[in-house]
Amino acid sequence: MSHFSTVKTELRQLEPLVQALEDLGYTPEQGEKPVRGYRGQTVTADLAVAMQEGGDLGFRWNDQTGAYELVTDLDLWKQTIPIERFLAKLTQRYALNTVLSATDREGFQVSEQRVTQDGSIELVVTRWDA
Amino acid sequence: MRASTRLRMPQRTVRFTIRPDGRVEERVEGVVGDTCQQLTEKLEAALGTVERRESTAESFLQPETQNQTLPAQLN
Numbered sequence: 001m002s003h004f005s006t007v008k009t010e011l012r013q014l015e016p017l018v019q020a021l022e023d024l025g026y027t028p029e030q031g032e033k034p035v036r037g038y039r040g041q042t043v044t045a046d047l048a049v050a051m052q053e054g055g056d057l058g059f060r061w062n063d064q065t066g067a068y069e070l071v072t073d074l075d076l077w078k079q080t081i082p083i084e085r086f087l088a089k090l091t092q093r094y095a096l097n098t099v100l101s102a103t104d105r106e107g108f109q110v111s112e113q114r115v116t117q118d119g120s121i122e123l124v125v126t127r128w129d130a
Numbered sequence: 131m132r133a134s135t136r137l138r139m140p141q142r143t144v145r146f147t148i149r150p151d152g153r154v155e156e157r158v159e160g161v162v163g164d165t166c167q168q169l170t171e172k173l174e175a176a177l178g179t180v181e182r183r184e185s186t187a188e189s190f191l192q193p194e195t196q197n198q199t200l201p202a203q204l205n
Binding site: 007 | 140141142143144145146147148149150151152153154155156157158168169170172173174175176177178179180181182183184
């Protein structure tokens with residue numbers, strides 16, 4: 001049946017999350033990694049991005065929500081964009097990568113991909129069925 | 131199906147709008163049966179929580195009209 005759904009994206013899978021971070025120019029390291037914060041204090045995350053300036057970025061799996069969550073020392077946030085904007089960009093990229101790989105696995109091909117004025121990504125995938 | 135449309139293979143089209151905050155809007159067109167449901171379920175499992183779901187007008191049309199959907203009608 002044809003239908004229309006709205007999905008609130010959660011960072012549920014490691015692979016598209018790693019990919020999304022790489023797409024944004026970061027170098028994430030997998031495995032239990034220390035995330036450095038204020039005065040060298042660390043917490044352990046499942047995925048870490050070591051930053052040259054400011055605190056590191058980490059992602060920790062949350063069993064209760066079934067998703068990865070960002071862990072970082074906000075006082076040391078030195079990125080060019082605010083953390084909310086960073087998370088939004090990351091989530092959008094994660095969503096795009098997830099959609100692209102899922103539709104590819106189901107035999108769909110991308111026929112159109114563009115960024116609209118409000119910053120949304122429009123993606124059209126098609127498949128011909130015999 | 132009418133003779134004029136039998137020559138065409140049906141085209142399945144899925145349109146996604148991925149909002150700047152990561153919210154995904156998915157519009158499935160011209161997909162009949164389980165195939166669509168499978169794709170949607172896989173996607174939703176990988177992505178997150180479905181907030182809203184509704185049938186589009188296409189679900190009330192005959193299958194042979196699937197290819198007539200114009201972008202202008204969607205914007």
